[in-house]
Amino acid sequence: MADPVGIALAASAGGCGAVSAYALLAPGRTPGVREWLRRGRRPASRAPGALLRSVTGVAAYAGLRAHLAGSLERAGFAEQPEAAAGLGLLAAMAAGAAVAVSAGFLIDPVAGAVSGGLVFAAVPFLLLRRLNQAAEDRRQRLLGELGPILELVSLELSGGAPPMLALESVLGHSRSELGAAMRAQLIGSRVAGSASFDGRLDLLADRLRLPPLRAMAMILGLSRDYGSGVGQGVRALAADLRRARRRRVIELSRGALNRVLIPAAVGVLLPFMAILLFPAVAVLLRSFA
């Protein structure tokens, strides 16, 4: 038998939720000419969705949005920042609710609320960390792809090809992600009135946070403006990239032992001790009981 008070409470809660969602999310209505004339000099009433728009209008929001959009682009995701943030928030709420309900049933409601809150706070942090890690992985992969492109360009240049032709020839053979991005910039720079290739490459390097790509853009720019040589610079850049990769491997291998120390102690040694001591502890507990 359904409780009428409960039904009324549930219905009113649902109604309040729906109205709040409408106020927050409904798109703004563009006023027609007739409405505008009728309103005269009086200020317009607050349209549904104005609250959300007032939040998105704040300067800090624009900064945060740009930051998240940059991170998403560097990680190779094409999602809108709002959609990604919304999904992250949903995931955090779902995880927090699941933990809160489980802990509430198993321990007590206070523990449920605390653990749910902690999980709700931790999930966005973990998601952001994962996003940054994905961006760094992609950056390293693109850096790895840049080295061979530079080496092949220097080979073409040594054959006497002009810099842009050498680059075009190498990018025509490359199927890598960075090759495709650079090819798009090359094609874009051919459109009348658009920025030069080195300028576009500089912007791409800035977006992807690839300093060697920016150095290449600088070499191309200097060659165009002052007629300086490209071959030597490109070859040196390729050698630098190989040396940087070698340094990274050395750094990772030296730090590896320290990185696995705590997981080894907690995940391997501790359970080992537990397996050894469990029978003794069980006997002791039985005798005390």
Place this chain on the structure above:
Amino acid sequence: MLAAEVGAGLVVGVAAYLFTGMPVLGLAAAGLAVASLVGWLGLRSTALRRDRQDAVVAAVRTLRQLLETGAVGVAAALEVLAERGPDRLRREFGAIVAAGGRPQAWAEARRQVAEPVFDLLSAAVVVQRPGGGELGPLFRELEESVIAAHEVEREAAALQVQARSASTLILCLPLAFLAVMCLLRSPYLDVYRTAFGQLFLASMLAVMAGAHVLIRRWLRLPEEPRVELVDG
């Protein structure tokens, strides 16, 4: 290979269960047998890969030396490699020479060799052909930097063997301890014959196996990316 892994796991698992009388230890022993087989295959594959890497570096060196003499062109140098080059790559170079150095033949060789340095060698030859260009200096730099990189990678891998072995040893210690106690028919293990004891043992072994897998993953060094080229 999957059948061999499953078979080894089943045999060792059943034997361990019959020996100890504990299902959890049977499962753990089966897992250990499969992991040992996979590890052995991994070691063999690493050794083969290193042989292949050395062969590619030797091919780059030979090609560079031949081109620097100025007496032969790229096509003739490839023929020399097909006849007298590194054993592991003669077949691939032979196929390239037989196909007249067509890009498709290089693409097939790249698929078979699957080494970033060979990708770059192939890209250099394919890119160089229409416009010309000095392959000698490029191959010299490539050879020097690749030898240095391989040296660092192998040194790093040797250093990490220590951490991997320590983790594997600690992982095997409780199993060895339990096996010895079972052999001695020790009453110390009676608590592990109850349902709660089995659950506790299973969870602890699962934590250890998970940590071991994570440690091996964290110790993995970044690999050099392949050079992706348009086939044909």
